[in-house]
Every structure is written in C-alpha cells, then in structure tokens.
Amino acid sequence: MNIFATFEARVRAAVQGLIQAGQLPEGLDLSRVVVEPPRDASHGDLATNAALVLAKEAKTNPKALGEALAAELRRDPDVVDASVAGPGFINLRLAPGTFHAVVRAALTEGDAYGRGAVPEGKAPAGKVNIEYVSANPTGPMHVGHGRGAVFGDALANLLVASGRDVTREYYINDAGAQVDVLARSAFLRYREALGEAVGPVPDGLYPGDYLVPVGQALADTHGRTLLDQPESQWLPTVRAFAIDAMMDLIRGDLARLGIHHDVFFSEATLQEAVPVLLADLREKGLVYEGRLPPPKGQLPEDWEDREQTLFRTVEFGDDVDRPLLKSDGSFTYFASDIAYHRDKIQRGATDLIDVLGADHGGYVKRMQAAVKAVSDGRATLDVKLCQLVRLLRAGEPVKMSKRAGEFITLAEVVDEVGRDAIRFMMLYRKNDATLDFDLAKVVEQSKDNPVFYVQYAHARCVSVFRQAREAMPAEDFSRDGLLGEADLSLLADSGEAEIMRLIAQYPRVIEAAAAAHEPHRVAFYLYELASSLHGFWNKGKDLPQLRFVNPTDRNSTRARLALVEALRGVIASGLAVLGVTAPAEMR
Numbered sequence: 001m002n003i004f005a006t007f008e009a010r011v012r013a014a015v016q017g018l019i020q021a022g023q024l025p026e027g028l029d030l031s032r033v034v035v036e037p038p039r040d041a042s043h044g045d046l047a048t049n050a051a052l053v054l055a056k057e058a059k060t061n062p063k064a065l066g067e068a069l070a071a072e073l074r075r076d077p078d079v080v081d082a083s084v085a086g087p088g089f090i091n092l093r094l095a096p097g098t099f100h101a102v103v104r105a106a107l108t109e110g111d112a113y114g115r116g117a118v119p120e121g122k123a124p125a126g127k128v129n130i131e132y133v134s135a136n137p138t139g140p141m142h143v144g145h146g147r148g149a150v151f152g153d154a155l156a157n158l159l160v161a162s163g164r165d166v167t168r169e170y171y172i173n174d175a176g177a178q179v180d181v182l183a184r185s186a187f188l189r190y191r192e193a194l195g196e197a198v199g200p201v202p203d204g205l206y207p208g209d210y211l212v213p214v215g216q217a218l219a220d221t222h223g224r225t226l227l228d229q230p231e232s233q234w235l236p237t238v239r240a241f242a243i244d245a246m247m248d249l250i251r252g253d254l255a256r257l258g259i260h261h262d263v264f265f266s267e268a269t270l271q272e273a274v275p276v277l278l279a280d281l282r283e284k285g286l287v288y289e290g291r292l293p294p295p296k297g298q299l300p301e302d303w304e305d306r307e308q309t310l311f312r313t314v315e316f317g318d319d320v321d322r323p324l325l326k327s328d329g330s331f332t333y334f335a336s337d338i339a340y341h342r343d344k345i346q347r348g349a350t351d352l353i354d355v356l357g358a359d360h361g362g363y364v365k366r367m368q369a370a371v372k373a374v375s376d377g378r379a380t381l382d383v384k385l386c387q388l389v390r391l392l393r394a395g396e397p398v399k400m401s402k403r404a405g406e407f408i409t410l411a412e413v414v415d416e417v418g419r420d421a422i423r424f425m426m427l428y429r430k431n432d433a434t435l436d437f438d439l440a441k442v443v444e445q446s447k448d449n450p451v452f453y454v455q456y457a458h459a460r461c462v463s464v465f466r467q468a469r470e471a472m473p474a475e476d477f478s479r480d481g482l483l484g485e486a487d488l489s490l491l492a493d494s495g496e497a498e499i500m501r502l503i504a505q506y507p508r509v510i511e512a513a514a515a516a517h518e519p520h521r522v523a524f525y526l527y528e529l530a531s532s533l534h535g536f537w538n539k540g541k542d543l544p545q546l547r548f549v550n551p552t553d554r555n556s557t558r559a560r561l562a563l564v565e566a567l568r569g570v571i572a573s574g575l576a577v578l579g580v581t582a583p584a585e586m587r
C-alpha cells in the first residue's frame with residue numbers, strides 16, 4: 001500500500017473532474033504532478049504541487065487553481081481537510097483510518113510491504129546492469145574500495161526492492177600493464193619461496209606480504225621449473241596464476257561484507273570485440289581522422305598535436321571528440337570501455353550504472369555519449385562517483401596496515417568493527433561527499449552512532465513482544481492475532497500518529513531512492529523512524545498509560561503491539577536493503 005501513489009491518482013482524478021466540468025482545458029500534461037510529505041509536518045499529512053505545475057499550461061492563477069482542486073479533494077472521504085499554502089501547494093490532512101489501513105497493510109504484506117513500490121509506468125521496464133568495485137586485481141581491497149562496494153551493493157538491493165531486474169557485475173582489469181607488474185612481483189615471492197634471498201622488494205613492484213602465499217603456491221604447483229624459463233615464457237603463466245589468486249582474495253574480502261556479484265567480466269576477453277567495435281563505428285560514420293584542439297590551460301604531458309582516429313562523441317553530448325587509437329596503433333582504454341559497455345547492452349541491459357572512484361569524474365560525459373551512440377539511444381548510463389574515505393581512530397588518522405604496508409585493508413576494518421557498522425556508515429553519507437570513518441565512533445552505543453541507534457530500535461521492538469508474552473501469557477500476540485483483533489482507532493497519541501505517518505512513507509522512500517540511485521535516503525529514513533520509536537518509548541516512561549505493554553488494558557496493548565510489529569517489519573526491510581542485519585537483541 002502506497003498512500004502517495006493512491007492520492008496522486010486521486011489528485012489527477014480531481015484534475016480530470018475540473019476538466020470535465022469545463023474549468024480546465026483538455027490535454028493537460030499531468031506527468032509532473034506529485035504527492036509527497038509536506039516540508040513541515042504541522043501543515044498536514046500530504047502535499048501536492050498539482051496547481052503549481054498545471055497553472056501555466058491551464059492559463060490560470062496557481063492559487064485559484066489550488067482552491068478549486070482543494071474543493072474537489074475535500075469531497076474525498078479519506079480527506080479531513082485540504083488547504084492551499086504559499087503560491088499554490090495543496091496540503092491534505094487525512095482521516096486516521098487511512099493510517100490504520102497502512103499499519104494493517106504493513107502487517108498483512110510483511111516483507112513485501114514497500115517493495116516493488118514503483119508504480120507501473122513510472123519506472124523503465126528494461127534490465128539494469130550495475131558495475132561496482134572493479135578494483136584492479138593486484139592486491140587486497142582497501143577502505144576506499146569498500147565504499148564503492150557497499151554503495152553499489154546497496155543500490156542493487158534497492159533497485160531489486162523497487163521491482164527492477166538487476167545484474168551485479170565486476171570488471172576485472174586483467175589486460176593492462178599493472179597485471180604484468182603483479183606477475184613480476186609474484187615471481188619474486190616464488191623465488192623467495194624456493195629459498196632465494198631476494199632482498200628488499202625493488203621499486204616498481206608490489207611490496208605487500210599478501211603475495212607471499214601466492215609465491216609459495218606457485219612453488220608448490222610448479223616446483224623449480226619456472227626458474228629455467230625466460231620471462232616471455234613464465235610471465236603469462238604467473239600472471240594468470242596471480243590474477244586468480246588476487247580475485248579469490250578480493251571475493252573473500254567482498255564476502256566479509258555480504259557482497260556477491262553475478263558476473264565477473266574479464267577485460268582480456270575484449271581483444272576481439274574492440275576491432276569489431278571500431279569497424280562498426282566507422283560504418284556508422286562515427287569515426288574520423290582529425291586533430292584535437294589543445295586543452296584549455298596548461299597542456300598535459302601526454303597531449304599530442306597529431307592526426308588521430310577520433311570518435312564523434314561531441315554529437316552525443318561530450319565536450320570533445322575522443323581518440324580511439326594510441327600513437328603506437330594500440331587501442332585506448334576508452335575504446336575498450338566502449339566495447340565493454342556495448343557488450344552489456346548486447347546482453348540485454350538498457351539501464352547501465354557504473355560505480356567509480358571520485359578520480360573518474362572526467363570519464364562521465366564521454367562514456368554517457370558512447371553508450372548513447374552504440375545503443376542508438378536505447379540505453380542510458382548513470383555514473384555514480386564515490387568520494388574518498390578518511391579512516392580515523394578517535395579523530396586521529398589511521399595510515400599503516402599490518403598486511404598491505406601502504407594502506408589499511410578492508411578486511412582489517414571488517415575484523416575490527418564488523419560488517420554492519422561499515423555498511424551502514426558508508427551509506428549514511430551521500431556517495432559524492434567525503435566520508436570520515438572513525439573506528440572508535442562506529443562502535444559506540446549511543447544516539448550519535450546511527451547504526452547502533454537503528455539496530456537498537458529493531459531489538460527494542462522485539463523486546464516489547466518478549467515483555468508482552470511474559471506479562472500476558474494467555475494472549476495471542478502473533479501477527480495474525482494482532483491483525484484480527486487489534487483496534488487501531490485506539491492509537492490516538494501524537495507519537496503514535498508520527499510512527500504511522502513514517503511507516504506510510506516507506507514505499508515512497510524506496511520508490512524515490514531507487515529512482516534517484518541514492519540508497520543513503522533509506523539510511524536517513526531509518527534513523528528518523530528509529531527516533532520516533534525511541535521518542536515514544538521515553539514518553540511512556542513518564543506516562544504509564546502510553547506504555548506499549550499494559551496488562552490492565554488488553555485492547556491498547558494489542559493496538560500498540562500491532563504498531564510495533566509494523567514498525568519492526570519496516571526497519572528490518574530497510575536494513576535488508578542496506579545489507580545490514582536486524583538483531584533481536586543488542587549486547
């Protein structure tokens with residue numbers, strides 16, 4: 001049950017009523033009409049912008065149109081009052097029974113409440129491909145990788161919750177110079193495993209101890225045979241072995257966070273696809289030989305004033321056409337990226353999402369242009385950039401790793417603070433804002449620690465039922481029992497009304513967060529919902545008649561337990577979207 005979608009339909013019906021009455025012209029564009037919570041809860045339960053967005057097209061005054069629509073909406077039996085505020089916003093106060101129906105819907109639908117929430121016709125029907133993490137397979141993941149991993153996984157969960165068909169994908173960068181460096185680094189550890197004194201790791205190789213077991217595994221598998229081979233012979237063998245080992249390490253790091261991908265796509269498999277792509281682009285007239293103008297400001301060292309093979313990305317919204325071939329005749333990374341994204345489209349995806357680090361900002365326009373070009377406008381690309389993570393402990397920077405040497409590994413952070421703290425706190429700030437992650441603060445048991453505050457709310461809901469069963473053992477406090485017997489009209493306190501209003505917002509939160517690709521909205525909502533529960537709990541300490549469990553008042557207890565169970569289900573559902581557990585008790 002989504003009361004926002006329900007009343008949006010009723011607002012549109014009210015507009016149609018005015019059209020039929022001759023007060024408005026035919027053919028108005030209703031696509032921008034929305035119903036949402038008012039900015040100030042004291043103004044009502046719902047607000048609509050209908051009069052504001054329709055007035056110009058209808059050639060009328062927005063406030064006058066608002067009054068006419070408000071009069072129509074007052075005829076709705078579920079509307080207690082409709083008033084016009086400011087330049088034409090219409091605020092609606094709903095009958096309490098509307099929110100009682102929301103509570104019953106949350107109880108009846110259980111885990112399905114709020115999910116599949118995007119109304120028909122509002123969301124694209126195509127498949128979503130979301131690529132995230134895609135860390136180079138040259139070592140363990142660090143905390144910065146973890147932010148993109150958590151964001152991408154929560155976004156995938158969110159899109160699934162909104163009813164979308166989602167593929168979770170990891171792009172393995174296994175064709176660049178960095179994997180040759182990895183192979184040489186692993187070969188050094190292989191020699192070390194065979195008893196050679198290799199000394200300090202030379203500059204340009206990866207120094208981390210994580211390659212020591214890879215070297216030992218190479219020795220166990222190949223013995224001393226690789227030592228007798230020239231580099232040109234052992235390099236491909238060691239490279240493939242080391243990449244597999246690193247990907248196993250990365251998969252393990254991701255599994256610690258509850259993250260699993262559907263597809264692991266190898267960059268090396270694109271070797272045949274890129275020439276085919278270039279030929280197709282030439283046939284479409286999208287490639288030409290030309291010179292690029294010098295960049296504005298200081299010239300970068302790699303800029304070349306020469307004739308190049310260029311892709312007409314400007315025609316599709318980019319700032320400048322982009323080269324597809326390097327001066328040595330090899331393909332640019334951009335050419336490989338286009339071929340990769342075309343492969344996603346050929347596999348059926350129409351909505352592509354790339355989750356990347358903040359240093360990829362210059363990548364966005366060119367890839368959006370490329371996707372538009374190779375899909376003939378049928379596919380879209382949204383690039384979500386994740387800003388840096390500053391790792392702190394009690395406010396002081398944390399820099400060195402026991403294992404990687406140069407950075408703190410993600411595994412070390414998971415071991416110290418746990419999966420839930422990492423996932424929730426990574427999502428409690430918008431992805432494009434720098435995140436200060438304090439190892440000491442994320443394990444505090446206080447209101448200032450959002451993950452604790454929300455999980456504690458869920459555990460508190462569970463504890464209410466334990467108290468109720470101890471105090472009233474003969475009562476049926478199952479969900480079915482509450483649905484059948486709870487008199488929700490007894491929920492008359494302002495704190496109870498606030499909780500019901502927030503429960504009603506959950507389907508819209510899922511819808512809006514999914515449409516905007518912003519899972520942090522779910523985290524913010526859960527904190528607000530938890531705050532409403534804790535606030536009402538504290539109110540009951542001072543006013544015994546408002547306590548959730550009152551053995552002398554069976555009816556109010558049943559009504560409040562129905563509310564608590566509905567709220568608990570929403571918290572559990574929202575935490576599941578974020579990939580965070582919903583504990584039954586807190587220690």
